[in-house]
Amino acid sequence: MKAAIYARVSTADQDLDRQLHEARDHLDANYPEVETIDDYADIVSGAKENGGDEYQRLWDAIRAEKYDVVVVHEISRLSRLGPTEIHEFIQHCLEHKTGIESLDVGLSIRVDDPDLQQTIYTMIANIMGDLAKIEHQQKLERINSGIRSAQRAGKWTGRAPRGFYVGDDKRLHVDPEEFLDIRHALERIANGESKRQVAADSGIPRSTLTDLYDNQRGLYMDGEADDDRKDAALNELRPLPKFDADDEDNLDKRIRAIVQDELTN
Template sequence: MNTTDEDVASYVRSSTADQDEQHQLDDIDEWAERNGIDTSQIDRYADYAKSGTDVGREQFRALIDAVEREEYDRVITWEISRLSRLGSTYQEFFEAAADAGVVVNVTNGWTDTIRPDGTGKLIADISAAVAEEERRKLISRVNSGIKRARKQGKWLGETPGGFERNDQGYLRPILNPDPDEDGYLEIRAALEAIEEGASYRATADGLTMTRQTLSRIHQDDERRGWYLDARADDARVSEALEIVNDGDDAHDRVGGER
């Protein structure tokens, strides 16, 4: 039983499926234990792979509804931005908490307590605003870097089968593959076999890629041409394929400088 004799809820959110929310849960539990709250009695709300700007987060909406019904005395979250990155829903939550007399605790922030009378709210607002501004700047820097890399002809995103990125970030065909990877020429041979009537399943048995991946390449007119014709409309791929079209010295130059 909670030594504080309170009804307590917690909320965590991850922005992507790859993010691990366990550190949020651990911080919340550590804070609760330090403050005499039995962690087994906390009602847990969590939204996974959800943006902080998503107003329709199911668990967050359920938490607001429960707060409005005055089911809780306290809500604990890891960071203020976990609640919302959208001003309207952020204010909606805190207005509901204030009206219901709910204390909000933040385990990783400039202030750890926002009370119904508004104590701590200004600092929380400033913290949220600073975090959002830093996020906007980060997104701007990332977007600028992507635009710059594309302008320079560098390959971004997932590397196509049979290709690799060299140290400078440019796409190059793999002409001397390791045992655990598919080379450009092996994929070309597989596609040629399929063109001659071989099945995807039988052909994929000789590759590390799946039958589904091989099928997608073969059924994509543009990508199929990368291998069968060594030609591409994408300038980055076309430049990479120059080494294949050059002839006998291809193996000696693969992976070299631009």
């Protein structure tokens, strides 16, 4: 009889050896006839949270019907691979005549069970899959709730718009030089210059200039924000003169004087 153990941790600091040791103890106590035990262990960081090389190797070995039973230390960790992964893993084992034991929930599915009992175990697998989906949705809701709470408190979540940055206070602030460079580029476009030439001179990609000019021109040229957090950040530059295509040079000088005054006070 051949057995496999699957253990999974998210950081190197977690005790992978303990999981493997406890799984071996379980096999020794419940499957004395086991002759061979193979270990499959993944350390899955945030950047690799969607999978694990050892998990895939185990999946392939089960498909090849290499094992009679697989012991998973914490089957609940498989939900991190996706909301249906627990169900799919159990079904995969059953389809390829591999029993499965899970230490964290006491699940035990043996391939020599009668048909009725096998049906019950399949129902359990379905329920666990549904619970994993619920857990996944709850996790997403907690994340979204935290984002909404931070936004209500005036904090900026996500990437800052061009010409702005997120400070240590987690709030949006104006980057005066970048903001004015964008404004000047948009003024040139408004005065009839080609976006290609302005992009080449300013270093701002043409596609970005097009988006800024078409969708956010009011923010940079008139200081009109569609978000209270952007509006609060723009107070660092106000009063911001209205754009006048006939007075571009004087306008730019006045704006930079405002910025210099803000930075020195």
